[in-house]
Amino acid sequence: MNNGPARISKFSYAALIVGFIFLYAPMLSLVIYSFNESRLVTVWAGFSTKWYGELFNDQQIMQAAWRSLQLAAFTATASTILGTLSAIVIVRFKRFRGRTAFTAMITAPLVMPEVITGLSLLLLFVSLGQWIGWPEGRGMHTIWIAHVTFTVAFVNVVISSRLQEMDISLEEAAMDLGANRVKTFFTITLPIISPALISGWLLAFTLSLDDLVVASFVSGPSSTTLPMVVFSSVRLGLSPKINALATILISLVSIAAFIGWWLMWRKERQRLRDIQDITSI
Amino acid sequence: MTAAKAAAPSPVLPTDNYVTINNISKTFDGFRAVHDVSFSIRKGEIFALLGASGCGKSTLLRMLAGFEAPTAGTILLDGLDLNGLPPYRRPINMMFQSYALFPHMTVEQNIAYGLKQDKLPKHEINDRVQEMLKLVRMETYAKRKPHQLSGGQQQRVALARSLSKGPKLLLLDEPMGALDKKLRTQMQLEVVRIIERLGVTCVMVTHDQEEAMTMAHRIAIMEAGQISQIGTPAEIYEQPNCRYTASFIGSVNLFEGTLDEDQIDHCTIKTADLDVPIYVGHGVTGMTGMPCAFAVRPEKVSMSKTRPEQMHNHVAGIIQDIAYLGSESVYHVRLQSGKMVQVELVNAVRWGSERFAADDAVWIYWEDESGVVLTA
Numbered sequence: 001m002n003n004g005p006a007r008i009s010k011f012s013y014a015a016l017i018v019g020f021i022f023l024y025a026p027m028l029s030l031v032i033y034s035f036n037e038s039r040l041v042t043v044w045a046g047f048s049t050k051w052y053g054e055l056f057n058d059q060q061i062m063q064a065a066w067r068s069l070q071l072a073a074f075t076a077t078a079s080t081i082l083g084t085l086s087a088i089v090i091v092r093f094k095r096f097r098g099r100t101a102f103t104a105m106i107t108a109p110l111v112m113p114e115v116i117t118g119l120s121l122l123l124l125f126v127s128l129g130q131w132i133g134w135p136e137g138r139g140m141h142t143i144w145i146a147h148v149t150f151t152v153a154f155v156n157v158v159i160s161s162r163l164q165e166m167d168i169s170l171e172e173a174a175m176d177l178g179a180n181r182v183k184t185f186f187t188i189t190l191p192i193i194s195p196a197l198i199s200g201w202l203l204a205f206t207l208s209l210d211d212l213v214v215a216s217f218v219s220g221p222s223s224t225t226l227p228m229v230v231f232s233s234v235r236l237g238l239s240p241k242i243n244a245l246a247t248i249l250i251s252l253v254s255i256a257a258f259i260g261w262w263l264m265w266r267k268e269r270q271r272l273r274d275i276q277d278i279t280s281i
Numbered sequence: 282m283t284a285a286k287a288a289a290p291s292p293v294l295p296t297d298n299y300v301t302i303n304n305i306s307k308t309f310d311g312f313r314a315v316h317d318v319s320f321s322i323r324k325g326e327i328f329a330l331l332g333a334s335g336c337g338k339s340t341l342l343r344m345l346a347g348f349e350a351p352t353a354g355t356i357l358l359d360g361l362d363l364n365g366l367p368p369y370r371r372p373i374n375m376m377f378q379s380y381a382l383f384p385h386m387t388v389e390q391n392i393a394y395g396l397k398q399d400k401l402p403k404h405e406i407n408d409r410v411q412e413m414l415k416l417v418r419m420e421t422y423a424k425r426k427p428h429q430l431s432g433g434q435q436q437r438v439a440l441a442r443s444l445s446k447g448p449k450l451l452l453l454d455e456p457m458g459a460l461d462k463k464l465r466t467q468m469q470l471e472v473v474r475i476i477e478r479l480g481v482t483c484v485m486v487t488h489d490q491e492e493a494m495t496m497a498h499r500i501a502i503m504e505a506g507q508i509s510q511i512g513t514p515a516e517i518y519e520q521p522n523c524r525y526t527a528s529f530i531g532s533v534n535l536f537e538g539t540l541d542e543d544q545i546d547h548c549t550i551k552t553a554d555l556d557v558p559i560y561v562g563h564g565v566t567g568m569t570g571m572p573c574a575f576a577v578r579p580e581k582v583s584m585s586k587t588r589p590e591q592m593h594n595h596v597a598g599i600i601q602d603i604a605y606l607g608s609e610s611v612y613h614v615r616l617q618s619g620k621m622v623q624v625e626l627v628n629a630v631r632w633g634s635e636r637f638a639a640d641d642a643v644w645i646y647w648e649d650e651s652g653v654v655l656t657a
Contacts (some may be wrong), residue, residue, distance in 0.1 A: 172381065177395030177396030179398050
């Protein structure tokens with residue numbers, strides 16, 4: 001690497017290592033203690049996988065995890081659809097009455113404190129229930145609506161920045177070649193912005209899976225999500241089961257990230273091979 | 282001059298009004314981009330809209346394509362009124378400045394896109410795509426994605442795609458804008474060759490006069506949303522009808538003055554830059570004393586160190602600057618009035634440019650028929 005940019009100084013290396021330790025040491029210790037024999041989280045008493053067994057036998061946690069994953073998937077799908085529609089309206093329809101207000105309102109949840117979002121949605125659901133009888137009680141559907149409400153802002157930002165980058169003459173070319181607006185959207189716009197749709201979906205999925213505050217406000221009796229279970233069990237005293245749960249989540253995220261990287265790498269290698277094949281003809 | 286121009290349609294034919302543009306105007310938020318423009322385009326012709334940026338030429342092209350609706354006026358294509366027709370219902374295709382090749386599709390899929398919209402049978406689409414690939418000599422690149430192609434190759438694909446549906450009218454938006462200069466000259470002739478082989482009528486927009494003169498049969502000069510002149514490249518260059526056209530195309534020396542004498546076979550113009558009135562070998566229609574300008578191109582002005590023998594059209598000056606360009610030299614001569622005149626001499630003899638040096642006292646002169654009188 002003697003042709004690289006300026007040499008990185010020893011201080012920079014040290015700062016990098018300290019930074020990584022700060023970020024990852026807590027997670028590493030969490031993973032290590034998930035294999036702890038002892039019930040006490042801070043005392044090491046030998047290797048064991050018994051907490052994993054207990055975790056899988058804990059119906060409350062397993063149900064909450066399954067519920068949270070479903071909720072996150074539904075939330076991500078709904079907010080990707082809504083976020084795409086709103087991004088198209090904002091980016092492609094430059095002149096309509098109330099565009100500024102619309103843009104401000106769709107992105108407001110980005111800066112709105114979660115406590116306020118949660119509280120106001122709770123008040124909305126309660127008064128709606130009184131006026132029109134829906135929603136009768138609170139449960140998964142109300143958490144879903146609440147999660148879509150705040151994740152759609154993030155998805156909108158991701159997709160509208162991609163749409164803004166996209167050369168508008170691509171859409172014009174498609175229409176010029178005989179495709180109407182709907183056909184153009186599905187054959188040209190959507191494939192081109194698809195990376196943004198995927199990252200928007202994943203972002204919404206993560207935000208929903210992670211949310212504790214909003215869900216606490218609008219959840220009902222049988223709709224405890226995973227973060228709520230974790231948070232309440234921590235208040236009762238730390239259990240190594242939670243460590244085991246966290247370890248599984250970290251592994252899943254790492255595997256997903258690795259698969260993503262591997263697919264990208266394979267695609268790039270295939271592309272380079274294609275070029276070589278064609279030039280050698 | 283390409284061989285293409287010899288084949289340009291003769292002036293009076295029933296196909297003369299293939300595309301008719303009637304009193305077209307376009308206003309954006311009070312800004313008049315195109316103002317009351319009317320002209321017609323012949324069948325099989327390559328027609329260039331030439332002008333500086335912001336003159337309305339692109340807006341006019343976009344109205345032809347259907348991306349902008351005219352504020353007023355009508356456009357007829359082969360008898361079909363285009364008003365209200367969306368881009369996807371017009372028998373018109375456009376090659377975009379950025380080419381706008383679909384990045385997620387291969388070369389083949391790009392060319393097939395328009396044909397698929399017509400719901401043609403698969404084998405017909407394939408045949409047509411192969412034909413188009415052959416036309417632009419890109420057969421071996423059919424499976425590549427646009428980002429794996431060079432600029433020139435991308436342009437060929439874009440051209441093939443815009444020709445694939447056999448449009449009645451082809452639009453080219455700054456066709457050479459994204460290419461480097463060397464490739465440009467080569468592609469200009471190739472694009473003309475392809476368009477003429479298919480006989481498709483073509484409207485192109487460009488700000489590059491060399492490109493317009495190389496490629497087009499006729500050129501419309503646009504300025505501030507209006508057309509100032511329409512003609513063949515030679516007509517536009519040799520017989521400009523106003524000061525703007527004269528100075529926009531090539532370089533020109535303009536002498537401002539007043540019409541002194543106007544006869545059938547000649548006229549004279551009084552100007553402060555010359556001692557005797559300029560003698561022009563053709564008459565103009567105008568009143569004596571009206572302000573006008575005399576325009577003469579630098580290559581039509583001669584220069585000598587001795588006083589020329591002709592009675593008119595000569596003036597003394599001093600060489601201020603010399604631009605040596607190899608094949609020719611451009612001399613900037615300062616007249617006694619302070620006016621700068623450009624003289625372009627071809628270096629027909631080796632070291633011929635060394636006849637004149639800076640600060641030499643010279644006489645410049647021109648023939649009676651060398652220049653034109655501009656009244657607008």
